[in-house]
Amino acid sequence: MNFNIRGENLEVTPALRSYVEKKVGKLEKYFEESTISDVHVNLQVFNNQQTIEVTIPMSQLLLRAEETHTDLYAAIDLVVEKLERQIRKHKTKVNRKFRNDGSVKYMFRNEVPAGPTFEDEDEFDIVRTKRFSLKPMDTEEAVLQMDMLGHSFFVFSNSVNGETNVVYRRKDGRYGLIEPQ
Template sequence: MNYNIRGENLEVTPAIREYVEKKVGKLEKYFDTTPIADVNVNLQVHNNQQSIEVTIPMPQLLLRAEDTHNDLYAAIDLVVEKLERQIRKYKTKVNRKFRQEGSLKYMFTNDIETVEEDEDELEVVRTKRFNLKPMDAEEAILQMDMLGHSFFVFSNSINGDTNVVYRRKDGRYGLIEPE
């Protein structure tokens, strides 16, 4: 795996780099062969909070996790635990759904324990229906804020597409639109 480690408001020292590579490198044990992938690690410091975000794009699989803690090394440990849970969950899902040769099932080693998911975990517990009012993104953000929601689905008045505006963790807004 190729590591791309970046620091925001933080200098990535050789000790931090080595710790990240050692911890994230342990994920290789979950695969039959060492995955050829770029590991993108973003380390941040905001108000004495240490944040880490790890993204590992692979063919047919995207692993991504982030965590925040007062201690950078603890945040690294927590994010690796999240990635391990994701891998076990993917393996369980793959074992259930894909039994044919060449599927993702054969990407993982068989030594991993699988996670028994609660059947309720993937259950839709509420369905909501509403009319999509044509509006622009600014009006949709105002509607979202008025309702106190973290996202809002609307019909874009310019092109007629269904779009979503959402509040990001940094307090700013994002727009999701189809390609």
């Protein structure tokens, strides 16, 4: 694994770098030898919160996890647990779906190290379905509608281009817009 560790409002000390490499490096046991090339780690400090974001781009899969905690070392442990859950979940799904060579299935080792199983997470249980008509509106009106409803996202038909868009509230309190390509 090649680590790219960056710190924002934080100096990445050799001890911190070593801890991140040791913890995230444990994920190598889940992959075939040549699968992982780069691991991008971003460490941030904002107010009293320590945030770690780990991104592992692969040829057919992107693993990404982010965790915020008051203790940076605890955040590192939590983000590694999240990534392990993602890997186990993907491996189980992929073993069911893909059967041909070169698929994502062959990125993971056949023997998964002992640990907790996450069978419950493999099935997505849809408990409610909503249907509604998409009223044409601009993004500002969609944000106002979202705020009035108290939701964190809002799906709407964009009156400018006629496409279906989504506005959402970001963690920093600002807004984002998702448009199809």
